[in-house]
Amino acid sequence: MITIGSYLALSGMIFSIGLVGVMTSRNVLKVLLSLELLLAASNLSFVAFSKFNGDYAGQLIVFFVILVAAAEVAIGLAIIVLMYRRLSTIQADELRTMKW
Amino acid sequence: MSPFFFYLFAAILIFASLCVVMARNPLYNVLALVVAIFSLSCLFVVLEAFFVGMILLLVYAGAVLVFFLFVVMCLNLNAVALKETQQTRFRWLGAMVGLMFLCLIFLAAKSFIKAQTMEASSVRGTIETIGRILFTDYLLPFELTSLLLLIAIFGIVSLAQGALSTGKDIKNS
Numbered sequence: 001m002i003t004i005g006s007y008l009a010l011s012g013m014i015f016s017i018g019l020v021g022v023m024t025s026r027n028v029l030k031v032l033l034s035l036e037l038l039l040a041a042s043n044l045s046f047v048a049f050s051k052f053n054g055d056y057a058g059q060l061i062v063f064f065v066i067l068v069a070a071a072e073v074a075i076g077l078a079i080i081v082l083m084y085r086r087l088s089t090i091q092a093d094e095l096r097t098m099k100w
Numbered sequence: 101m102s103p104f105f106f107y108l109f110a111a112i113l114i115f116a117s118l119c120v121v122m123a124r125n126p127l128y129n130v131l132a133l134v135v136a137i138f139s140l141s142c143l144f145v146v147l148e149a150f151f152v153g154m155i156l157l158l159v160y161a162g163a164v165l166v167f168f169l170f171v172v173m174c175l176n177l178n179a180v181a182l183k184e185t186q187q188t189r190f191r192w193l194g195a196m197v198g199l200m201f202l203c204l205i206f207l208a209a210k211s212f213i214k215a216q217t218m219e220a221s222s223v224r225g226t227i228e229t230i231g232r233i234l235f236t237d238y239l240l241p242f243e244l245t246s247l248l249l250l251i252a253i254f255g256i257v258s259l260a261q262g263a264l265s266t267g268k269d270i271k272n273s
Binding site for chain 2: 005019029
């Protein structure tokens, strides 16, 4: 039987995979993609709680998270493109200065 | 709720998110994330959150990830630049921290499995119900989100302008 525990376990798995991706990759694009995985995992747990608690607030929070993530991705990708133009690399280690 | 669809889409989701983290080619990372988001929205439909699932499919897989793909192709990364980004040093440390986090999450989820009180309710996230709540109780956050998107547009335009002006400087010097 599928209870909320199975959804939470799945969400936890996806979150840990994304966490490993954020911590171990030096490619800035990959870090941004792994952040999307983290958001997706938390979205899944929100919807599962919404279903099993009988409250619509969880689904509304997911809606807002999707909108905010779209804005975040747009800004992040613009910064990555700028970084590639300046440094001609997308390695996170190369970002050493606060102002260039 | 059918267990078969849950296990099917859960397996696809886990495999695709492993591909997002493991694959070397950035193009494959983005395409794996498209598959992951697709199976996630299928899971939302299994949970009867239809509106959020469709929004996830349209906004994420349709717009955001295509934007990702566009940027990956626009950057035109060569093999040397990609080889530099391959991580070797902290991989084991990261995997260990991830495993520890997974154990913590499982401990937390186990209490919910044991509780067994959480039965599926009759929540159906159709457009009508979600829209009714969105435009009554959550009207202020909804309008503030539009302001946030406007600020994001301003930020991107100012970043692009900075890029254009520096390009001119490089050309002049």
